[in-house]
Amino acid sequence: GESVGLHLPTLSVQEGDNSIINCAYSNSASDYFIWYKQESGKGPQFIIDIRSNMDKRQGQRVTVLLNKTVKHLSLQIAATQPGDSAVYFCAENNAGNMLTFGGGTRLMVKP
Amino acid sequence: EAQVTQNPRYLITVTGKKLTVTCSQNMNHEYMSWYRQDPGLGLRQIYYSMNVEVTDKGDVPEGYKVSRKEKRNFPLILESPSPNQTSLYFCASSHHKEHYGYTFGSGTRLTVV
Numbered sequence: 001g002e003s004v005g006l007h008l009p010t011l012s013v014q015e016g017d018n019s020i021i022n023c024a025y026s027n028s029a030s031d032y033f034i035w036y037k038q039e040s041g042k043g044p045q046f047i048i049d050i051r052s053n054m055d056k057r058q059g060q061r062v063t064v065l066l067n068k069t070v071k072h073l074s075l076q077i078a079a080t081q082p083g084d085s086a087v088y089f090c091a092e093n094n095a096g097n098m099l100t101f102g103g104g105t106r107l108m109v110k111p
Numbered sequence: 112e113a114q115v116t117q118n119p120r121y122l123i124t125v126t127g128k129k130l131t132v133t134c135s136q137n138m139n140h141e142y143m144s145w146y147r148q149d150p151g152l153g154l155r156q157i158y159y160s161m162n163v164e165v166t167d168k169g170d171v172p173e174g175y176k177v178s179r180k181e182k183r184n185f186p187l188i189l190e191s192p193s194p195n196q197t198s199l200y201f202c203a204s205s206h207h208k209e210h211y212g213y214t215f216g217s218g219t220r221l222t223v224v
Contacts, residue, residue: 008151044201098156098159
């Protein structure tokens with residue numbers, strides 16, 4: 001899940017299993033959400049996005065689910081691979097021109 | 112290759128010595144933004160720019176300045192750096208204000224002693 005504390009929450013999964021990373025967002029007026037992946041030593045990379053008029057969107061091996069009732073976003077990664085190991089951030093567009101990022105979740109994939 | 116280029120990648124400086132971190136994009140993006148990343152706090156927006164000569168404050172603008180004289184460049188200026196500005200900085204750009212396709216640079220790790 002999301003954290004703004006000193007330590008990143010960590011999700012450890014076995015290679016080949018499915019991963020679910022969760023994020024709670026703060027503003028019910030947010031209309032656009034993005035998931036980013038950040039590998040060590042690199043900038044965040046766009047993975048998938050979803051607008052508030054949708055509740056599910058699928059990409060290649062990834063699915064984003066949006067539950068506006070409880071202000072919850074999740075990223076599902078199918079058949080997790082070692083290359084998926086990274087920190088994952090959710091972000092919400094809540095003020096027209098600004099993205100607000102969550103604290104991130106570290107995904108560790110065990111071979 | 113479409114990219115956002117930041118320089119330098121690493122910088123160690125002393126308190127009070129003015130510095131500039133450059134950011135350039137080759138995608139003709141209108142929107143550019145600076146973030147700082149600190150352990151456990153995620154990415155926090157410093158400043159953003161909707162287009163040339165249009166800039167606005169983000170969540171943590173204190174101690175920073177920016178300029179957008181050309182579409183491709185968006186430098187971050189620290190007039191008098193302090194140790195609490197030690198951080199990892201990212202520049203990003205996007206073609207649309209909705210931020211889809213947001214492209215980040217590789218980051219600048221700044222240490223102020």
